[in-house]
Amino acid sequence: MYLSKETNALLDKLKSSGGVEDICFIKACPYAIKQTRLEKKICTLSPCELDLDSISVDNEFFYGKYGIELALYVPYDFGSPVAFDDMERIVRAAMDDAVCGIKLSTVLKDSTTECYKVKAVLTFSLSYCREA
Known part of the structure; x- marks a missing residue:
């Protein structure tokens, strides 16, 4: 999955953050009908946007933004x-200098x-260097 590292970092941050420990955080998975009714609060995380632009002549350096969607049930x-x-509370727990939207x-x-x-x-700033 693209943006796995970034999604995992946000997931770990939210799981270890104080003030939202009553919410279960998981990575989103493909839709499937479950046989049980939800009895607790669940928040899923999944990458949703990636927008990069080249800023160099040789197209080796890119800057842009990526988004991670949180769906709270x-x-x-x-x-x-x-x-x-x-x-x-979740948004406050996720806030840091990298969040730009x-x-x-x-x-x-x-x-x-x-x-x-x-x-x-949540939209984050991203710089990317293509490796040769």
């Missing part, structure tokens, strides 16, 4: 305000998972 029993409050969705009802769902996309 909060069971209906917790209530929709909890979903937004939890996403705010944040997009948040509204809280939606997801009948497939029987959860409230809110998404965030």
Whole structure:
């Protein structure tokens, strides 16, 4: 998967961050129907954007941005305000100097998972050097 290193770094940061230990963080996987109903809060992480531009004549150096999408699932029993409050705590835990953009969705009802769902996309700066 592209951006695996960056996605894993954010996943590790969120798992070890104080203030969001009541949320389970996992990497997103292909959609599959599960036989159980979610009983705890789950936040999935997956790479979603990569935008690089060459800044050199020989196309060896690239600068740009990449995005990691976080999708938070909060069971209906917790209530929709909890979903937004939890996403705010997650974004605060992920914040550092590399974050250059944040997009948040509204809280939606997801009948497939029987959860409230809110998404965030964190955008990070990236410099890349193609190896010869």
